[in-house]
Amino acid sequence: MADFWKRFSRNRGAVIGVAILVVVLVVAILAPLLLPQSPWRMVQRPFLPPFSMDQYPLGTDALGRDVLSGLAYGAQVSLLVGLVSTLAALLIGIPMGALAGYFGGWVDDALMRFTEFFQTVPSFALAIVLVAIFQPSIYSIIAAIAIVSWPPVARLVRGEVLSLRSREYVEAAILSGQSNLTIILRQVLPNTISPIIVLASLMVATAILLESALSFMGLGDPNMMSWGYMIGAARTVIRQAWWLSFFPGVAILLTVLALNLIGEGLNDALNPRLARRGK
Amino acid sequence: MTDQVLRVENLKIALPEGADRDFAVNDVSFDLHAGEILCIVGESGSGKSMSANAAMGLLPELVRPVGGRILFDGNDLLTLSEDEMMDLRGRKIAMIFQEPMSALNPLMRVEDQIAEVFEAHGLLTRKERKERAVTLLTEVGIPDPEKAMRAYPFQLSGGQRQRVMIAMALALEPQILIADEPTTALDVTTQAQILQLIRNLQEQRGMAVMFITHDFGVVAEIADRVAVMQYGKIVEAGTADEVLDNPQHAYTQKLIAAIPKLAAEASEVAEPGTPILDVAGLNKTYRTGGGMFGAQARVVHAVNNVSLTLAEGETLGIVGESGSGKSSVGRCLVRLMQPDSGTVKLAGQDMAHLSGGALREARKSIQMIFQDPYASLNPRAKVGRIIAEGPMAHGVSKREAYARAVELLELVDLDALSIDRYPHEFSGGQRQRIGIARALALEPRVIIADEAVSALDVSIQAQVLDLLADLKKRLNLALVFITHDLRVAAQICDRIAVMQKGEIVETGPAHAIFDNPQNAYTRTLIEAIPGREKELAAAG
């Protein structure tokens, strides 16, 4: 573990990423304390430019709502959606990939054909259709993101399991009389953890982007102030009020960037054999 | 002998920070003379390859020479510019590598890869390059060179690929050929051919060859002079005969002593014990490709009508080259692979036709030791769990299973405290001991050892073999020992079965097989064992 941190912290980008993410996390958690007013509250005249009033440093939107407060509460939504949908995608993808990779044969064939299905329809289009059909809400958004993002997990896990499946220690476990379930859970899956963690950190980033894109298309949860929603709502007034789309975009950019940096750092630290040269 | 073409003086090569020692090569000096083969021999990590790579200017990144000189043609290679080195490489000094699989560009035809050597030095026209390539391929003994020219590397066998590598290395008639473990990845018969080829070419051309190897058998076959390396230093150097026959340094002595001797003692097993394992008519075929929509499937007969018996307390060797089906037999015995037909009677019970609980129960009596000490232990499990898991799966309580694990660790000469450590904290030999302890945990009557010592350095190999022999006696185990290494087989086996292309071509007591092989293939195999002649000569 200490070794892990040593390798991780050697990657300067990853450390920056962690720093940014910590800030975003703190803002998300402390939002209700820092900015107790609802981000939906119309507090000032509409289209107040940024840096013109100390109380509302980032200005106000088309209804006179505080942009800063929106950003803070938006962090909650983005992180929540990113984490939960990634978790859901892992919950679908890992068992799928594990079963396909471990049992091979027709199980593998069937599961992989099924996976292919989801990869044949363009994923963002599928997400749009799913959210539209099940009507936009935080649940349908999370479900849609999970549904379009599990196939890579399944493929990754399948590949890993397939190669681990023929590892000698797995064969030793078979010989020692352990059940398939025990072998999958105790021998195989723990050894797929590193690439899954790396993939998951990148998936959170992608999920945040997807959520914001859906919100931008008007398919967000209307009761949640999210960054994508803010940009989407600002699109029609982009000529009058640049700041409405600028700030939330920067927030998304930084968060996604942070997650990607962390993902790279994790990759370097967890998969030393793939580590980049030049260290 | 003053005609040295390469002189290494006090070479020091630094390892990057955090490595297990500061210098890969520490104050090494040797000469390479025209027309001789110098073998640099040592175990893994001794620094032997580094010295060779340094002469080529092909050290890995972050590994750099920090002292000494490498003199060639009056120049210090370490101070030459990259352009100057580029000019030397291939033309004056050429190199071949260990893995013929990966040393050729998979996307280029053989002819282009050979022609490239001329191109790199701006020699010959396009047409001449092709012609020279054919000549070279003929020279290195590739059958049907015209066809091989058009082939991609994956279409050639390992031996052929190594021949292509040699052809490329020799294209510009270099003064020095550096061969970095060029036969290690090859089967024993192929190895013999390649060694012969290198020897012949070297003699014809009067080249100097720097030959890196870990195998004293190979040294005996090919070396004029030998330098033995340990921990980055040359501990002993001299002519091949001096070093092999009369080693001075303790390390060299130890290494040579560890080499399994070919002369199999006529085993004292007077009367064969009761048979514990009886295999009859075992068959297994693989289909590659195919499937529902696929093209024509290729059928490989991996195990072809194999029958064997194994008595209690006996060690049966199954030897053969890669692809002979020896591992498939082993895997069929424990049902890691489902045989197509045949019976595997273990104490009267047919393993081949059990399933579910009955199979699990039967497997308690037959366990396996694996080849790769790194892949055979779950890196995320502690040693205690690794050993205790089997008994626990069969209903033994956790406390009891762990107590037994401690006993087993002691049995294989490991510290009892090891149960709380992870596999990566152990060396290869120690890991193999853990693997043995795991196999023993279920108190089996038969153990299948699949290339169990192949991945170990020779000195470690000897220790593990001793341990196995000892355990076998103490626990009255029957052992099936699968190996490609006839020396190992000679040392440990009572009886030997020789396999070729899925079939057993000859079975018999170990000494009979070695002293008086009946089958032509067996003879070829035995004759190909490196260092055999020298050993026989010494013995005789």
Next chain:
Amino acid sequence: MLRFILMRLGKAAIILIAILTLNFFLIHAAPGDPAAVMAGEAGAADAKFIAQLREQFGLDKPLLVQLGIYLKGVIQLDLGYSYRQQMPVADLIFQRLPATLLLTVSAFIISLFLGTLAGVLASARVGKWSDTLISSLALLFYATPLFWAALMAVLLFSVYLNWLPGFGYETVGANYTGFARALDIGKHLILPAATLGLFFMAVYMRMTRASMLEVSQLDFVKTARAKGLKPSIIQRRHIFRNAMLPVVTLAGLQAGQLVGGAVLTETVFAWPGIGRLMFEALAQRDYNLLLGVFFVSAAMVLLFNLVTDILYRVVDPRIRVA
């Protein structure tokens, strides 16, 4: 080879039918139907009117019968009729297809070319400042939400600088012809193609760089060096060609998304393409049209998977035999 292609096409056809069936049920699970939407647009309607529409569209039949009719049509390459637009679905799609393809193909080519180039440059200078710069930029592009980058580009180049048009496919009503029209469309194309390409450029760059570095560690590269080859030749002939294999795979995947992958960009830039058509069809519950778009985009994915595999067989001799 021919046999292989035929097999794959057969498989693709089965997958397509399955996708259509799945989506058919998915879409019919959505609340409302085209009759209700059209009645809504009419501003007033009674039950009779809606029933009439449903009968006219065949929506009064049981769902499975509707599916049967639809699939039967598809097998005869008839994608049906759009309820809302009163036109054959195929015509509508082919009207929109050129715009989408123009956008996505140009973005694809730009990103593939520049991305690989940048990746090669960065890998050749690994660890140096130029590598750091290229890699950081790529990471930045990679993390930028596409739609936001698009908006910012509009804001900067269209609103403030007024260099390029920010919306649309061509100047509406200008009625340019020939070269003038091409130029006009080209101007409109720059911003959407650039923003769409930006993300993929980053992806290609990162992948190329990583792949180049990985391949450069392989044994045959050492062999090539041992031959005395120049670094530039090694880079090009040995490393690059092998490093391109994963990039080809990715490019194949992206090429499959050429039809359906530009919904966001088309929305931001009001680009009259397939993506917007899909979005409109979805809102209007124009079942046939929506399924038609899915059909075409899925067919595109399958087609490019096939093309990638064939290309792979050309590039990598190992696969030809195995």
Next chain:
Amino acid sequence: MLKKLVPFAAAFLVSTALHAEPVMGGRANVVIQPEPPSLMMGLVQNGPTQMVAGQIYEGLLRYDEKLQPMPQLAKSWEVSDDGLTYTFHLHDNVKWHDGEPFTSADVVFSADVFLRETHARLRTSLEHVESITAPDDTTVVFKLKQPFGPFLGIFEAGTMPIIPKHIYEGTDYNNNPANNTPIGTGPFKFTEWVKGSHILLTRNEDYYEEGKPYLDEIYWHVIPDAASRAVAYETGVVDILPGGSIENFDVQRVADMENTCITDKGWEYFGPHSWMWLNNREGPTADARFRQAVMYAMDRDFARDALWNGLGKVATGPVSSSTRFYSDEVTQYDYDPEKAKALLDEMGYDGETVRLLPLPYGETWQRWAEAVKQNLEEVGVNVEIVSTDVAGWNQKLAEWDYDMAFTYLYQYGDPALGVARSYISTNIAKGSQWNNVEGYENADVDALFDKAAVAVTDEERQELYTQVQQKLVDDVPVAWLLELGFPTIYRCNVKDLVTTAIGVNDGFKDAYIEE
């Protein structure tokens, strides 16, 4: 915000001043949004179809801004004293665009046969009609079963478009190939429709009104994106932006441009009236006090100023001020959160969450729903916005699956046509969003509406409608929001574009472009 609206006032002045001599020729470039599904107005009557096809097809009458009838295909008409017989005298020199003569038989076919089958809204009004006859080629007589006050208001082109009998009689209307090349009697002929791009109408040289129309052609641009439509106007590609063409947030900026006029006239016939359906059947919204609280809690002036550019009026009740028989003698609900809280306390509102459906017609409505949600939450009502698209919204309303839902409906000039339908209890039925969706039942109100519809004199009707408005405003069956002002934006040199109660829909007949 309010201060910035001053230039608007100036613009209004400009548009009504100075009537010069009309100029012949020229092309009008107009935005059409969304692209109409069809131009056959007998079959399709949605907004964009009416706007384009309103230049091709004609009704018997048109209406001025005060909703007074003016001649169109009918040059004159009379109503019998008992209010049961309406006689129309048609122009006698009218030709269809294909050259066939137009006669009273076309009118009878259209009203009695074709539209009864295809036009849901007209079908309801025609239930009052006993017979439609054509005594001669230029006379049509409608005989009613009983007097029907708003009857003279159903003859504009969108409500009763006259279609050619010789093309449609005896055919399958929906699949008649002529639907793609509409033939009408109007001032402009259909010329070309490139789907996804434009529709071109050209001058009808044989138009029966001497000298009209003035324009050579009308070029309708299909531009599917609101921001692009604004840009199209700014760059001079189009000269006319009909109401609703661009996002409200862009209106201010576009209207500030030079040579740009803006008017919210031309919608009087439709009287677009917005409100929130409040589900009277269940939940907190079943309680009248809760509904009144909603009225007090909403800051409708803010919504008008921030979201609707200050255009439109705060609605005082069910009838739009532009509709006939409007009365302002009703209870006024000003923005008063305290009163709202008091009402909620009085009813003992327990914090039950109410679901609010925004109207899925773009950003403005979305923002409005957010603003209303915030207004309500500030007086202690818990609101959850349920997001949905047009189809889902339709279905939820038709299935009564909502607590509060935004909408706006047209009034068609007369409470009997466009108002009563939303409040009378006989009009409660699932499956439609144009009836009494809120489920309000009040026998008095039913009776008053019934009586008012068949009363013969306007005085009588006004009296009854005033009563019904007072009752409704006290009960608050729905939460009225704004009389929407849809601004038509156009270059100031386009003259006489909006002269009738349906504005652009039949405006090009009189429009001309000044040099």
